[in-house]
Amino acid sequence: MAAERLRQLSLAHGDLRLPAFLPVATLGVVRAVDSRDLERAGVEGLVMNTFHLMQRPGSSTIRVLGGLHRMTGWNGPIVTDSGGFQAYSLISENPRNGRITDNGVVFRHPGGRRFQLTPEKSVQLQLAYGADVVICLDDCTHPDAPQEVQEAAVRRTVAWAKRCRDELERGLAHREGRRRPLLFGVIQGGASLELRRRCAESLLELGFDGYGYGGWPLDAEGRLLREVIEYTRELVPRTLPMHALGIGHPANVVACARMGYDLFDSAMPTRDARHARLYALSASSSSGEWLRFVYAGDARHVKVEAPVDTGCDCACCERYSLGYLHHLFKLGDPLFPRLATIHNLRTMTRLTAMLREELDGG
Ligand SMILES: [Zn+2]
Numbered sequence: 001m002a003a004e005r006l007r008q009l010s011l012a013h014g015d016l017r018l019p020a021f022l023p024v025a026t027l028g029v030v031r032a033v034d035s036r037d038l039e040r041a042g043v044e045g046l047v048m049n050t051f052h053l054m055q056r057p058g059s060s061t062i063r064v065l066g067g068l069h070r071m072t073g074w075n076g077p078i079v080t081d082s083g084g085f086q087a088y089s090l091i092s093e094n095p096r097n098g099r100i101t102d103n104g105v106v107f108r109h110p111g112g113r114r115f116q117l118t119p120e121k122s123v124q125l126q127l128a129y130g131a132d133v134v135i136c137l138d139d140c141t142h143p144d145a146p147q148e149v150q151e152a153a154v155r156r157t158v159a160w161a162k163r164c165r166d167e168l169e170r171g172l173a174h175r176e177g178r179r180r181p182l183l184f185g186v187i188q189g190g191a192s193l194e195l196r197r198r199c200a201e202s203l204l205e206l207g208f209d210g211y212g213y214g215g216w217p218l219d220a221e222g223r224l225l226r227e228v229i230e231y232t233r234e235l236v237p238r239t240l241p242m243h244a245l246g247i248g249h250p251a252n253v254v255a256c257a258r259m260g261y262d263l264f265d266s267a268m269p270t271r272d273a274r275h276a277r278l279y280a281l282s283a284s285s286s287s288g289e290w291l292r293f294v295y296a297g298d299a300r301h302v303k304v305e306a307p308v309d310t311g312c313d314c315a316c317c318e319r320y321s322l323g324y325l326h327h328l329f330k331l332g333d334p335l336f337p338r339l340a341t342i343h344n345l346r347t348m349t350r351l352t353a354m355l356r357e358e359l360d361g362g
Helices: 035-040 049-062 067-072 084-093 121-131 146-172 193-206 226-235 248-261 268-274 322-331 333-360
Strands: 008-009 014-017 020-023 048-049 079-080 098-101 104-108 114-117 133-135 182-187 210-213 241-243 263-266 277-281 291-295
Touching: 020 048, 020 268, 020 333, 035 333, 048 049, 049 067, 049 079, 049 084, 049 114, 049 121, 067 079, 067 121, 079 084, 079 121, 079 263, 084 098, 084 104, 104 121, 114 121, 121 133, 121 146, 146 182, 146 193, 182 193, 193 226, 210 226, 226 248, 241 248, 248 263, 248 333, 268 277, 268 333, 277 333, 322 333
Parallel strands: 020 263, 048 079, 079 133, 133 182, 182 210, 210 241, 241 263
Antiparallel strands: 008 014, 098 104, 104 114, 277 291
């Protein structure tokens, strides 16, 4: 396995060492931290959100501000998601928020504004943003959705992927000199191995630079859909990168990296940080307890002089005690979310570094 795994993804704004965890900067910011904080935490790439950015600050503003890289001061790779997952989330929350047709997705904003996202528009936006990896618009499902819903989603996802590919070629024909972004197709099919296989085969036939595992990745009890996720990885050659979309719990990142997934993104580590759930890695995983959660708001941490994680080299752990963090949290000082976010992200980049070593047999 070690011999054939993809170790690096070379992109227009730099290389990603694989596996890589990409924090989510939904609206062009990883909340509470700036681009320099991210670099210092070892972050190599970010995921930004096409659907949210088209509403705020809006695509014309992003264009005037020089594209996502210049606007956010982030010089590394940016993966933009297609908006498919947000469509799924909003519409499953309340069907009145919008609808999905063969032509694309229509959303109704609470304020009354309507947004339409077609496969073509999703690609045009991602190209205009200057993304390093463009993701095809997909029709996302929950694994518990009925078979006919899953079948329709696969059919639509494949049709949309072809339209996205054609639109990317059209868009690139007009720009010269800039390095082309990669285009990823997303594999849907819910919990059905047969549908996952059908979707993967159709997308492989169309030919993409990489692939994503799409759809809600957990079952009704919140457990990772291991069998389906592992099977889906096996459908795609190891020489092609595969993104486990939305997967970011440290334990799930470890499990999926061992299955051969290369890229991960999730808002979980940064959201956990802001809610004072901090991660600590144990030096050895022999006890099975390699990950601990440190709840910085707990009263028992008031007088803890040690950092959150003695093995961590982040800007938070190098200088500040857990007791001081607890104090900042209780004060509600904005320094708390910044330090906590830096720490959890550094934990994720340390974790992926350990995984790289393990997968190379080190
Ligand atoms: Zn730390």
